[in-house]
Amino acid sequence: MAMMTFKIHRFNPDDERRGRYVQEYQVDVRKGMTILDCLNEIKWKQDGTLTFRRSCRSGICGSCAMWVNGMNRLACETQAATLGSNRIEIRPMPGYPVVKDLAVSLDPLVRGLMAVKPWLIANGPPPTDQERLQSPEEREKLLGLYECILCGACTSSCPSFWADGDYIGPHAFLKAYRFVADSRDDGAKAHLDACDDKHGLWRCHTIFNCVEACPKDLNPTKAISELKKELVRRKIG
Numbered sequence: 001m002a003m004m005t006f007k008i009h010r011f012n013p014d015d016e017r018r019g020r021y022v023q024e025y026q027v028d029v030r031k032g033m034t035i036l037d038c039l040n041e042i043k044w045k046q047d048g049t050l051t052f053r054r055s056c057r058s059g060i061c062g063s064c065a066m067w068v069n070g071m072n073r074l075a076c077e078t079q080a081a082t083l084g085s086n087r088i089e090i091r092p093m094p095g096y097p098v099v100k101d102l103a104v105s106l107d108p109l110v111r112g113l114m115a116v117k118p119w120l121i122a123n124g125p126p127p128t129d130q131e132r133l134q135s136p137e138e139r140e141k142l143l144g145l146y147e148c149i150l151c152g153a154c155t156s157s158c159p160s161f162w163a164d165g166d167y168i169g170p171h172a173f174l175k176a177y178r179f180v181a182d183s184r185d186d187g188a189k190a191h192l193d194a195c196d197d198k199h200g201l202w203r204c205h206t207i208f209n210c211v212e213a214c215p216k217d218l219n220p221t222k223a224i225s226e227l228k229k230e231l232v233r234r235k236i237g
């Protein structure tokens with residue numbers, strides 16, 4: 001057990017006069033406790049007003065992304081003891097409007113995602129006797145593209161998004177490329193046209209923050225460069 005101090009950034013829209021402030025809590029952290037366990041301990045035993053999002057507790061739903069000691073992380077996957085400090089600062093993810101305490105509005109995330117038409121666009125009707133099939137080689141091309149849990153950590157850490165709130169965002173470009181690379185999809189033009197926008201992928205400056213932030217070890221920067229290459233190929237070809 002180690003006593004740790006949690007400095008948590010707070011905001012209550014019903015108390016505008018107070019604005020944003022930092023509140024400290026002490027938690028006896030046992031071996032293996034995650035940041036989410038610590039937040040639950042605070043909420044359940046010390047301060048029921050503390051607000052944050054969580055659901056699956058196993059790194060699948062993407063709900064619990066937040067800024068912890070300098071980086072966007074999934075609270076349910078980050079063990080407090082691994083952070084190397086007894087003082088842990090937690091803020092809402094940067095760039096998104098704060099709803100309350102650590103909960104942010106994910107409207108910009110959804111807006112960017114929907115812009116790129118994140119679904120399979122197929123010309124023909126589905127076969128009636130089987131699913132739309134792929135060869136193992138075609139399926140392999142989707143590795144590293146389909147695993148995104150839409151936590152928003154990548155887009156929140158991106159300076160292009162900080163400068164332009166309408167920037168479509170690395171999460172959406174990864175999803176767009178997931179369909180452009182899919183052998184069953186006939187909608188590459190629609191996905192690419194959507195990315196080729198004034199708030200689109202040309203605003204990416206290849207800073208790699210998104211790669212560093214992704215808790216699933218995905219590489220949105222690579223997807224962006226593949227989309228750029230594909231767009232250029234189509235324009236000059």
Ligand code: SF4
Pocket residue numbers: 147148149150151152153154155170171174213214215216217218220
């Ligand atoms: S690419 Fe990674 S960081 Fe971005 S939304 Fe998907 S899982 Fe989260």
Ligand code: FES
Pocket residue numbers: 053054055056057058059060061062063064065074075076077
């Ligand atoms: S609670 Fe679902 S990813 Fe953390």
